[in-house]
Amino acid sequence: MSTHDQFRELIEAYALGSLDSADRAVIEAHLASGCAECAKALEEARWIVSQLAHLAPAAEPSDMLKGRLLQTVRAEAAGGPGRQEAVRGAAVPWWLWAGVAALLLFSAYSTWNERHLRDAVANLQRQAEAQRAERQKLEQQLRAAKIQAHEAMIWSDPKSVKIKMPPKDPNMPQLEAMWHPEMGLVVRGWKVPSPGEKRVLQLWLIPKTGGKPMPSVTFWPDADGTFTAMVENPPDALSDTQALAITEEPMGGSPQPTSAPMWVGGVS
Ligand SMILES: [Zn+2]
Numbered sequence: 001m002s003t004h005d006q007f008r009e010l011i012e013a014y015a016l017g018s019l020d021s022a023d024r025a026v027i028e029a030h031l032a033s034g035c036a037e038c039a040k041a042l043e044e045a046r047w048i049v050s051q052l053a054h055l056a057p058a059a060e061p062s063d064m065l066k067g068r069l070l071q072t073v074r075a076e077a078a079g080g081p082g083r084q085e086a087v088r089g090a091a092v093p094w095w096l097w098a099g100v101a102a103l104l105l106f107s108a109y110s111t112w113n114e115r116h117l118r119d120a121v122a123n124l125q126r127q128a129e130a131q132r133a134e135r136q137k138l139e140q141q142l143r144a145a146k147i148q149a150h151e152a153m154i155w156s157d158p159k160s161v162k163i164k165m166p167p168k169d170p171n172m173p174q175l176e177a178m179w180h181p182e183m184g185l186v187v188r189g190w191k192v193p194s195p196g197e198k199r200v201l202q203l204w205l206i207p208k209t210g211g212k213p214m215p216s217v218t219f220w221p222d223a224d225g226t227f228t229a230m231v232e233n234p235p236d237a238l239s240d241t242q243a244l245a246i247t248e249e250p251m252g253g254s255p256q257p258t259s260a261p262m263w264v265g266g267v268s
Helices: 003-016 021-032 036-055 063-078 081-088 094-156
Strands: 161-165 175-180 184-189 199-207 214-219 227-231 241-250 263-266
Touching: 003 021, 003 036, 021 036, 094 175, 094 184, 094 227, 161 241, 175 263, 184 241, 199 227, 214 227
Parallel strands: none
Antiparallel strands: 161 175, 161 263, 175 184, 184 227, 199 214, 199 241, 241 263
């Protein structure tokens, strides 16, 4: 076996820049001796490596990746005794090993790169999702704050008319409403029992003209029996309304009352 046969397998590793300094020195000494065959092999290996760089341009593979690749190629080259025989016997040409090295490097790099990209994309998606959730939360808080401010203004404005709404059932609490001629109407209750299953409470405006009750908002008391129902644009004017009434209705409310009023309050 000639000297350069021993180094053929290392040429591609040399082209990849994966050799330790001792091996590198030996290879360089051999090349410096003027072996045309090894010089040509190196040229080809470098061409393959340059093509690789072209195929996977985003980042340099890490030294660790190169090291692992080199180990794999060396293990393949060492193989079993029969395999080694085949290699030593030059049945497998040097450029096939260069090709194996190139493929291994490319596939290892692609796998690394793909996982890296997938992680980065997943991370960005998580961030976007968190930002979206945060923005939704803020918008919700802002909406709730606006409604609360609006209710507070109606409740405290001297132009608002206070309406007491006594219950028909003496065991039920009394409700209170405030009606501002421009800002709207707020009804509040405390310790109000929850309506039956799939039922809601609904507010009605009884017109002075004696017409049919006009449907307004539906609402539920919370776990403590507290509720605040705001109507920004009541279906009729304060001055045209004789009374407010609240009934229990099926989910979604009704176009006209389907049960007797549980609370009624005279407006004027
Ligand atoms: Zn040689």
